[in-house]
Amino acid sequence: MVIKYWIVLYLVLSLTTGEQIKQFRRKFSDNIIFGAGTSAYQIEGAWNKDGKTESVWDRLSHTKPCVIHNCHTGDIAADSYNNYERDVQMMKEMGLDFYRFSISWSRILPTNSPDDINKAGVSYYNKLINEMLKYNITPMVTIHHFDVPLQLEALGGWVNPKMVDWFVNYARVVYELFGDRVKTWFTINEPREYCTQMSEIVNKSGVNDYLCARHMLLGHAKAYYVYQNEFKAKYGGKVGIVLNSLWYEPESEKDAEAAEDKLQFELGQYAHPIFSKTGDWPSVLKDRIAAKSAAQGFSESRLPEFTPEEVELIKGSSDFFGLNHYTSALVYRNNSVKGFYPSPSYEDDIGVITYQPETWEKTIATWLKVTPWGFYKLLNKIREDYGNPPLYVTENGCPTGPGLFDTQRVFFYKKYLNAMLDSIDEGSDVRVYTAWSLMDNFEWFMGYHDKFGLYEVDFNSPTRTRTPRASVFYYKKVIKTRRV
Template identity: 30%
Template sequence: MNKQQLTFPEDFWWGSAWSAEQAEGRGETGKAETVWERWYKEQPYRFYNRISSEVTTDHIHRYKEDVQLMKDTGHNSFRVSISWARMFPNDGTGEVNPKAVAFYRDLFTEMNNKNIKVFANLYHFDMPAKLQDKGGWESREVVDAYANFAAACFKEFGDLVYHWFTFNEPLGPILGSYLEDFHYPNIIDFKRGAQAAFFTILAHAKAISAHKKQKLPSKIGVILNLSPTFPRSQNPADVQAAKIADLFYTRSFLDPMVKGEFPEELTALLKEYNQLPADYTAEDLTLIKENTAQILGLNYYEPRRVKARLTTVNSAGPFLPEWFFENHIMPGRRMNDYRGWEIYEKGIFDLCMDIKNNYGNIEAFISENGMGVADEERFMDETGQVIDDYRITYIQDHLAYLWKAIQEGCNIKGYHLWTFIDCWSWINSYKNRYGLVSLDLPTQKRTIKKSGEFYKQLSDQNGFNYDIDLLV
């Protein structure tokens, strides 16, 4: 064994992340119905154990206790999202809600008083339902409503927020709503999805433009879920399949949001199959070009492995990215069987090197990384603490490769775990737990897990001991 202290850069951001819809609960401030609340009313059987987002982790009532728990688990930074539906309870438009402003100002002030930097994200899957009725991200009216929401947030909270983010995982709602049936309104139509993706990118640019006008000291960027794409082999057909998959799932948002331009090969492919969005202007493209991310959040959970298709595409079926590749199950892969995701720690290094080499080494941080495990009560000791050594190992193994990336010159400023306290996970509800702090749902009691104690030590020491012979 060759153990040594892996020390991270000075002022490294240690923290975690969650979102408004997954943690706050509805509360009494006034809030428009979101797409998740509507979907639960229409199809409650799609949600694990029929648990809605009505209460979740009840953060809106317990935020002072929670901020202290952030401090107790080593946080010097934390990412929240601001609920559009709460800020504008009149269906996402109209007058700003003073009760929502008071809540977020109190929360952010409490965090700042505890020396916890506020990372504020503007959109995390929680479209007001009435705006979805107007077309959601397919609608210019909704893009303008989002830009108005963003400008209001900059005005109300600009003095309290350290960094801003326009979107978390903007690819997610496109995949879920238009291609893969895991987001409301469950449409299967690639071309409509392409339009929604384009307008999401336009909304990102408009929010950045509004942020610039406020002349705030904070930076603004975006958080993307990115997986390095690996071909099954170096056979040219496999390599081409991986390249196309990477265009769809990585470059589609990364290039326009960071570089201000769309990948030419992806544009040509979509044009060939008549899948380009119909509504866009030269002015839109200029706005996107001139308003790009100043900082980049990287959500990394698993690699993407693909191979050349072995079967013929049904051309009468809906157009999908999988027309050009198939997923590859690598023999011998390690899995988190609870979530169905491969565990491949080196992927975090590969991702950071891609950003360094191909995106100007933009200032970046790991904005999500984590391990969801079901039935964690199995691992409780007699005091009720979850002894989650598996999560500690997962964090250490990923951080070791992140440390290696920093040694290679990657401009990585921090690491945020998903998540802080066990929170509600969309249609999975509380099936898998990710937190540094466990939640007893009936009583809302919070208990720091063993991983939460480790995280505090990690933050205090700004590193940890690790056998670097394990790095390849």
């Protein structure tokens, strides 16, 4: 078995066409760093241990009938709470420059009071951070990655305007606890994904998602300025937000406006207020939602307004542009879109239809097709629309089934890294690349079905044994040689 593994690995790493050999000589500049990422609920386990209280995902995964694939939960997950030393060894084995992980809000503040800090939770993150620093691996921390404390979700979560202050209080606590060693902070991960999913769960799409977006943008901006005003001089770190987006390609020339509208609702909804010169929501959101709202009998737009002071607060509130990206889709708009979506709803407001052709390279996840050209176009779009901000690729990866011979993932990384280099060659200021994910983890509604891990996790083992896949050796070579 061992001999077979190394033979297959050699073939995977050596199999290149003439064009790929040419690409293999391409080199990354020294100012780009490479790492891997995870999030707390997806790997930690220990969901109710050592003082931690429930998060919304603890409750969702325990719901009956099951809403998660195969009734999986994150109760144990990869058990990183007890395996953090092995996790750091994996980082060391690959030669990672950094590791992006998140902090569990309810593990640090079990009652949501900044005066009631859970010492056991602090101890866990201190041990993880210190172990990483021992091997010169830089910690990059996400403050909030989906797992809202259940007690706050019960009060409305991000639809409640008080959530802004609750989040800012929490951010201040983690800055104080870990800011002497953590110099890169991500306030919120994928706000649009969270807002749209939670709005659909409570059947309030087209209303709650925009309230949620408004409050997340304000929470992010206020947390950003807490760092600038109270911690920047002392620690000198950077703070930003992580946005996610597919690339949307028009099905034909006449669908260019439809594709742009879709991209503005998905990415621009959060990027435009922060990174554009004018701030505020994109004009297409304001115009389309106002028109739809009036036609539906609402007395005012379902899209809440920002005050002039709030526009100025949010504008420029990020030291970099954090981007999670995986795949692309085609977009069109014609008469068939009328009545296609419930009304009111987020999708009805956009008024387009998206799909992925069967001819595109498939993965085990039905939503993820391999489209490196879309990554290239999205990076260029961000450069052109937002003045070429420092860009951190905070997630990028490919799911496979179980097993160590993840050939598709190896070639996924080759293709996407080459696409990223193409955009860099044209001037994009990409500084960080993060492979998702370090190890197999709980992939939200898909449970443990989709394996994104560079390292395979045996979820049937009491110790959650980690084993490197072929992609580990490829990524290690990229990091060491700085070549694809």
